[in-house]
Amino acid sequence: MPRIIVDVMPKPEILDPQGKAIAGALQRLGQTGFSAVRQGKRFELTVDGEVTEEILEQARHAAATLLSNPVIEDVTRVEVVKDATIGVSE
């Protein structure tokens, strides 16, 4: 079944304390190739059957209202993926 992927990231101007802590942990582990980390959220909305434009519009609405808070977060992706590609190469 197809799924709609929604990615939500903290706004660039908002300090991301979790990302900062992860960056610190990477440094301590000797993985020093990264200058910063930001942590976001990924939602997978499963659709029974075909993803119509109406369903995609519902997903965009959900992304903007429930799944993200526009004061602190941006929706960076709303995209349909085929089942086979979940977690592999999409």
Place this chain on the structure above:
Amino acid sequence: MSETPLIGDFSPAPDAGLSGARIGVITFPGTLDDVDAARAVRLAGGTAVNLWHGDHDLQQVDAVILPGGFSYGDYLRAGAISRFAPVMEQVIDGAKGGLPVLGICNGFQVLTEAHLLPGSMIKNNHLHFICRDQTLRVENNTTAWTSEYAAGSEIVVPLKNQDGQYVADEKTLDELEGEGRVVFRYVGVNPNGSRRDIAGITNAAGNVVGLMPHPEHAVEAGYGPDSSAFGPVGVRGGTDGLGIFTSVLKKIVGAN
């Protein structure tokens, strides 16, 4: 219903004239401080009414408190799911019509998610849960919930949270400052990185107030902070939070 003091030296008798004021306290799944908030209402002399998140019914209360805790486990974002609970439709309608609404801690987060108050709370800048007695300055004593305090007075109440860092864009912060809508500010230390030391804010009308610290935990001698901003107190003798509840009760009965 009157409240029996838990220890012997609790003396201030509630003003009997306030008992007609009915304050609703909403319980969401994961709310922790509803019982304390209801007790604070009773200790201040009012009548507490338990409200349930799943009901479309405010039971004709005169004001509403959204208490602290971890509603819906803080899943998604703190307050994000509670904001869509059935009872919130009535809370939002009521708030827009002037109903006094107070959000404490998680309740404050619900009010920002519901867009009744601007801004949002993110994780504390140091990433730790924090629990301490916190001094606040009452910046605005003209709201429904702060009229018992003198403007600029300080109070000591417990602070306990993980997602307590108040954030908003600069324009919003400037508006809040310019319109006198910062109600409480952290004094001494900023415990969580909140912008401009903001601990609590109000809407333009002054009926909706949200704050991160917990006035309902500083209402009864023996169970409050070890200090008070109003003078020396005994161990756990701080009751500086009681004025929040007497403020709204007196407003409801028309005493101030």
